[in-house]
Amino acid sequence: MNSWLRTVKPVARVRARIVCLPCTAGSASVYRSWAPMLPRGVELTSVELPGHGTRVGTEPEERVERIVHHVSRELAPLALASPLVLFGHSTGALLAYETARRLCAEGAPPSLLVPAALCPADRLDRKANGVLAERPDRLRAHLGRLGQAPPGVAASPGLRTAELGAARAGLRILADAPAPGAPLDVPLIALAGRHDPLYPPPLMVPWKHLTRRWLGLRILHGDHFFPWQSDEVPRLLADMTLLASGSSTDTEWDGALVAN
DSSP states (O other), X not given: OOOSEEEEEOOSXXXXXXXXXXXXXXXXXXXXXXXXXXXXXXXXXXXXXTTSGGGBTBOOOOOXXXXXXXXXXXXXXXXXXXXXXXXXETHHXXXXXXXXXXXXXXXXXXXXXXXXXXXXXXXXXXXXXXHHHTOHHHHHHHHHTSOOOOTTBOXXXXXXXXXXXXXXXXXXXXXXXXXXXXOEEEEEEEEEETTOSSSOHHHHGGGGGGEEEEEEEEEESSSTTGGGSSSHHHHHHHHXXXXXXXXXXXXXXXXXXXXX
């Protein structure tokens, strides 16, 4: 299976598509629980990175540029065919943003970008993430502080060797994060967990500088894994995706959300 995409919720006639990029040690399967909460016609797809989930046993990819190349190559025709919403959690937020940049450059922009639980790249501590990737003892302790991880995310102190390798690759992705580019002409809403120990709400506000169409910051209950601690995130994405599949004028977007 050469594709980097996994269809979590297939639909016969796609009205719109949500594409999710998983966190540091996450697999595509982490988004399965969202499928029943999405409306008819909205397809749910997730990216499966090498070394994760169904691709365990393959060499993890640690370079942002190479990941974005493969993912955007598959997403560009999909973005041209129907509205496409990009969601990224933690490391996935960086990859979602960089994928959006590439898709915009290729004339196939996403309809909405939703980064969660990660600050913009210019505020990341790249050196600290690189060091953490080289210290398995510290990495295990770090993962243990993040909160209760959902199924499909290898984020516990007792990681197996393959899982630890995937987590280390994710941190190296953060260490390789390129500087952000010019503001995107793509609607962007940032999501934060109220009790996230890594990226609390104030660290998510700078996302507003990376878009010309800022929709605000939504603060939701939970810790670093807040997208799976209630049904708020999938239902919010469903609402926004339906809006994107209809009319998406600035006025409608601006009235769709109220930042907390």
